[in-house]
Amino acid sequence: MATLTERRQRKRRVTLLDLAEDLGLSTSTVSRAFDKDAVIAPATRDAILKRASELGYAPNPMARSLITKSTGIVGIFVTDITNPFYPEVLTKLTAGLQSIDLKVMLTVADSSEDADDQLRLLLSYQPDVVLVLAAVLSSEAIEACRNAGTPVVFFNRRPADARALGVTCDNVGGGILVADHLIDLGHSKLAFVAGRADTSTNIDRWEGFSSRCVERGIPSPRKFDAGSFSYDGGYRAAHVLMNDQQPPEAIFCANDILAIGLMDCLRREYGIAIPGDISVVGFDGISMASWPSHALTTVRQPVEKMCTFTIDVVRKLCQGKALKPRIERIPGELIERETTTRGVKA
Amino acid sequence: MATLTERRQRKRRVTLLDLAEDLGLSTSTVSRAFDKDAVIAPATRDAILKRASELGYAPNPMARSLITKSTGIVGIFVTDITNPFYPEVLTKLTAGLQSIDLKVMLTVADSSEDADDQLRLLLSYQPDVVLVLAAVLSSEAIEACRNAGTPVVFFNRRPADARALGVTCDNVGGGILVADHLIDLGHSKLAFVAGRADTSTNIDRWEGFSSRCVERGIPSPRKFDAGSFSYDGGYRAAHVLMNDQQPPEAIFCANDILAIGLMDCLRREYGIAIPGDISVVGFDGISMASWPSHALTTVRQPVEKMCTFTIDVVRKLCQGKALKPRIERIPGELIERETTTRGVKA
DNA sequence: CTGAAAGCGCTTACAG
DNA sequence: CTGAAAGCGCTTACAG
Numbered sequence: 001m002a003t004l005t006e007r008r009q010r011k012r013r014v015t016l017l018d019l020a021e022d023l024g025l026s027t028s029t030v031s032r033a034f035d036k037d038a039v040i041a042p043a044t045r046d047a048i049l050k051r052a053s054e055l056g057y058a059p060n061p062m063a064r065s066l067i068t069k070s071t072g073i074v075g076i077f078v079t080d081i082t083n084p085f086y087p088e089v090l091t092k093l094t095a096g097l098q099s100i101d102l103k104v105m106l107t108v109a110d111s112s113e114d115a116d117d118q119l120r121l122l123l124s125y126q127p128d129v130v131l132v133l134a135a136v137l138s139s140e141a142i143e144a145c146r147n148a149g150t151p152v153v154f155f156n157r158r159p160a161d162a163r164a165l166g167v168t169c170d171n172v173g174g175g176i177l178v179a180d181h182l183i184d185l186g187h188s189k190l191a192f193v194a195g196r197a198d199t200s201t202n203i204d205r206w207e208g209f210s211s212r213c214v215e216r217g218i219p220s221p222r223k224f225d226a227g228s229f230s231y232d233g234g235y236r237a238a239h240v241l242m243n244d245q246q247p248p249e250a251i252f253c254a255n256d257i258l259a260i261g262l263m264d265c266l267r268r269e270y271g272i273a274i275p276g277d278i279s280v281v282g283f284d285g286i287s288m289a290s291w292p293s294h295a296l297t298t299v300r301q302p303v304e305k306m307c308t309f310t311i312d313v314v315r316k317l318c319q320g321k322a323l324k325p326r327i328e329r330i331p332g333e334l335i336e337r338e339t340t341t342r343g344v345k346a
Numbered sequence: 347m348a349t350l351t352e353r354r355q356r357k358r359r360v361t362l363l364d365l366a367e368d369l370g371l372s373t374s375t376v377s378r379a380f381d382k383d384a385v386i387a388p389a390t391r392d393a394i395l396k397r398a399s400e401l402g403y404a405p406n407p408m409a410r411s412l413i414t415k416s417t418g419i420v421g422i423f424v425t426d427i428t429n430p431f432y433p434e435v436l437t438k439l440t441a442g443l444q445s446i447d448l449k450v451m452l453t454v455a456d457s458s459e460d461a462d463d464q465l466r467l468l469l470s471y472q473p474d475v476v477l478v479l480a481a482v483l484s485s486e487a488i489e490a491c492r493n494a495g496t497p498v499v500f501f502n503r504r505p506a507d508a509r510a511l512g513v514t515c516d517n518v519g520g521g522i523l524v525a526d527h528l529i530d531l532g533h534s535k536l537a538f539v540a541g542r543a544d545t546s547t548n549i550d551r552w553e554g555f556s557s558r559c560v561e562r563g564i565p566s567p568r569k570f571d572a573g574s575f576s577y578d579g580g581y582r583a584a585h586v587l588m589n590d591q592q593p594p595e596a597i598f599c600a601n602d603i604l605a606i607g608l609m610d611c612l613r614r615e616y617g618i619a620i621p622g623d624i625s626v627v628g629f630d631g632i633s634m635a636s637w638p639s640h641a642l643t644t645v646r647q648p649v650e651k652m653c654t655f656t657i658d659v660v661r662k663l664c665q666g667k668a669l670k671p672r673i674e675r676i677p678g679e680l681i682e683r684e685t686t687t688r689g690v691k692a
Numbered sequence: 693c694t695g696a697a698a699g700c701g702c703t704t705a706c707a708g
Numbered sequence: 709c710t711g712a713a714a715g716c717g718c719t720t721a722c723a724g
Contacts, residue, residue: 013472013494013624016718026695031719041693058470062408062417063717066700076452082633087433094454098464103471106452108440118444124361124404125449147402148359231637264639279552287371287428291577293610293639361701372711377703387709409701412716 001297014057025155034059050301066124074314075127075150077104077119079112079135082259083229083313085284086134089155089303091313093131093190096311102128109135116141123148131155131310136198136308151317155300155310158200158327165325167310171201171283174299174332175208177253180282181297182250183216185341187279190221191248193237193258195229202229202254205283209252222248226258234261242270249278256282256289258296265295275341295338302330358674360403369397380405411472420660421451421473422555423465425458425481429575430629431604435501435649438475442657448474448664455481461488465480469494474493474664477501477656494538497663501656502647504546504673513675515548517629521554521598522624524627527643527680528596529562531687533625536567536593539583539604541575547552548600553631555598567596572604580607588616595624596686600642602628602635608687609640621687631681641684 014320020030025048032038033048049190052192053075065071074097081087094104107122110113120142130145130152137152142161152159152164182190192209195202206223213221224241226233234253241247253259260283264282266272274280282289285300309328316323358686361491366376379394397403397517411417419538420443426435440450455461465487468476476491476498483498488507493499500507500512528536538555541548550568557601559567570587572579584607587593599605612618613627620626628635630645655674662669 006379016719017717028695028697028720029693032694035708035719042693058466060412060717061471062411063700064719065408066406066412066702066715066717067719073451081433081437084430084433085431087427089452090452091427094452095456098467101467103467103672104437104452105419106440107451109446110439110441116716120404121444121447121449125407164561184641231633235638261637287577291607292614294539316704358703362703363701373702374704374711375709375714378710381703385709390709406701409716410703411702412701412718449713 013060014055016057019048019055019057020278021051022055023048024043026313037273041325044069045083048269069126070128070318072102072318073125073127074102074318075107075122075125075130077107077109077115077122077130077132077135077137079115080107080229081108081134083134083255084288085156085257085285085301088286089133089307092303092307092328093133093155093310096307098211100315103313106220112136112138113152116144120144123150126150129153129314131159132159133315151323152311153313153317155306156201156326158204163325165313165323166324167306167313168200168204168327168329169299169301169306169327170331171204172208173329174283174301175205177332178205178252178283179209179212179216179218179298181336181340182252182279182281183213185219185250185279187250188218189246189249191241191251191288192217192221192223193234193253194223194225195233195254195258195307196227197225199229204245205252205254206327221252226254229258229259231257231264234258234263235248235265236261238262238265238269242266245277250280251278252281252283254283256286256296257340258282259296260288261296263296274339279340281340283332287334290337297337297340298335299332300335301332305330352596359406360401362386362403362405365394365398365401365403368401369394374414385619389531401521413612414602415665416474416499416620416664417472418447418662418664419449419451419471419473421453421468421471421476423453423455423468423476423481423483423548424480425455425459425461426575427454429480430632430634431601431603431647434632435479435653438649438653439479439501439656442653446649446661447655448561448660456485458482462490466490467497471557472496475499475660477660478503478505494559497669499656499659499663500673501652502547504550504632509671511548511659511669511671513652513659514546514675515645515647515652515672516675516677517550518554518657519675520550520629521556522558523554523557523680524551524598524629525555525562525564525643527682527686528598528627529559529564531596531625533562533596535586535595536564538567538569538617539580539587539599539608540569540571541579541600541604543571551598551600567598572600575601577603577607577610580604580609581611582607584611585614596627597624598627598629600629602630602632604628605644605685606634606640620685626685629678631678632684636683643683643686644681645678646681647678649659651676
């Protein structure tokens with residue numbers, strides 16, 4: 001804690017009282033000038049706002065929040081941000097939240113044990129809403145939010161807790177899209193490369209993919225575990241896949257970065273032609289997937305829509321509206337590029 | 347603004363007063379239990395802390411900040427986060443700041459006009475320090491920080507303002523490393539691909555690179571402008587470079603992602619062998635550069651050290667220490683991989 | 693439409 | 709070592 005003398009060095013800010021005295025008005029009136037819904041004479045408001053900007057006055061959100069019980073802060077909770085899908089999402093979400101006058105408090109947790117502590121710390125700052133991105137929250141953690149009265153919104157994760165709100169791509173539907181695409185191409189020996197097994201994205205994409213294969217009378221795809229949604233995971237998975245009995249004709253990777261790692265290994269270390277020898281499909285639609293050197297066929301997540309929807313949910317929640325628990329699933333779109341092609345049998 | 351009824355729905359949190367009454371103590375004493383430097387009987391503190399955790403009480407940082415004039419918030423200000431260098435840095439910085447009980451408020455600005463407004467909004471939350479990452483701040487913006495009494499620390503940018511604090515890689519030194527490497531390899535027809543011309547990283551890397559070439563009696567490198575630090579920028583730069591009179595023997599790209607875009611274009615669209623026909627060097631040391639498919643020779647920024655140093659500076663600043671304006675330049679390291687090799691003349 | 697007064701949840705001299 | 713009191717910068721019933 002800074003000593004008094006040290007603190008004094010920080011310049012004193014202009015306060016509401018300073019402004020009121022300067023204008024010869026009460027603090028009540030001045031305060032009302034900054035609330036668009038308040039009853040105040042337009043001329044008075046104009047004069048106050050004018051003088052405020054001259055003096056460089058802006059209301060102190062901390063003081064305000066003490067009374068309104070609303071901080072205008074939304075906590076964004078993240079664990080794994082190394083997946084290139086997230087920087088884009090984080091930027092969009094933050095920018096969108098800013099545009100409706102909300103501020104983002106970012107929390108990163110490296111492990112699940114750490115996650116609970118970090119969440120508690122975040123909660124102490126009384127965010128109006130907590131947005132969970134790329135993270136798995138324990139049920140105690142969710143309970144802590146409930147106790148604090150802070151609504152939680154899950155992004156790109158289907159919450160285990162049925163009473164929570166969530167926004168995701170239609171991952172099951174996306175898996176179906178991939179199965180259809182691959183089967184239509186004439187492939188029948190399919191494989192799936194899984195990322196983190198405990199994530200809903202992974203589970204749902206597999207679910208859609210494998211169930212569709214069964215529906216269409218194709219043998220159930222073999223499943224390989226990469227262990228994480230990462231380049232290295234994909235690279236390693238390629239090895240175990242090639243050491244397997246008989247390589248598949250087509251591989252659906254649970255996300256793009258996995259697919260890119262897998263393809264690099266397949267091409268470099270096994271001389272596999274993609275497509276030709278093996279077709280590969282990813283999921284996410286990150287910009288890297290569109291680069292000429294990858295030209296990856298993938299399911300593009302409707303990031304724009306997902307963010308817009310999320311921001312709208314957050315806005316309502318911040319206004320104190322009680323929203324019914326639900327998961328919004330927005331359909332993705334199959335983008336056919338150059339890593340899939342007609343199979344040998346066709 | 348939420349109506350009263352709506353707001354009432356949020357659960358009332360346990361306050362310091364609740365805890366004090368529960369324990370039959372004064373608020374002063376209870377308050378002291380949460381300040382490690384306060385004078386209080388150990389037994390009293392223990393009892394308070396124990397009951398606090400039972401009741402789920404945590405001090406309200408907003409209320410506290412009103413008195414202490416210190417929020418424990420550090421604002422991180424970012425514009426361009428699409429460069430894969432930043433997600434890693436942002437994660438490290440945030441995690442490090444969390445570990446010393448500081449919270450991160452994230453601000454993204456899409457344009458420079460927007461930047462000033464967003465900074466003002468950020469400042470209204472009274473962050474103890476503002477950390478500027480991947481952004482160019484106007485001098486008015488910096489002035490606004492000074493007026494608010496909020497110290498600013500620049501990360502990976504050398505501030506124009508001489509009174510500011512900054513932490514960067516030794517970019518001039520890095521440029522020299524690259525020049526030496528390429529010249530030692532026997533190359534003499536060199537080129538530089540610039541990212542954003544107005545960034546200090548770009549300027550300094552060029553400065554080191556070009557001045558070293560002159561020193562060693564090599565013709566001054568040709569300079570190509572990619573316009574941004576991006577894959578697309580690198581890809582486009584490759585085109586203009588190849589349409590130029592005579593292609594260079596070696597190319598130094600102002601950062602890794604530029605180099606990767608450039609190489610993809612060179613290989614795919616011109617059938618250029620790298621190395622062999624042309625050597626390429628990047629800057630940053632992002633993980634993508636180490637992938638087998640790129641194996642890019644690059645200057646690795648000492649991210650770990652840069653972050654540690656930055657966090658330490660922020661910590662001191664939060665404690666109210668007045669630090670002398672200075673820019674800490676930490677040397678980078680040349681990582682030789684597979685995109686550079688002995689030139690034709692050697 | 694405006695103002696006086698109370699109070700949000702804390703911390704900190706000051707007195708004991 | 710502890711407590712009573714003032715106050716941080718605001719907002720909001722309530723009264724006029």
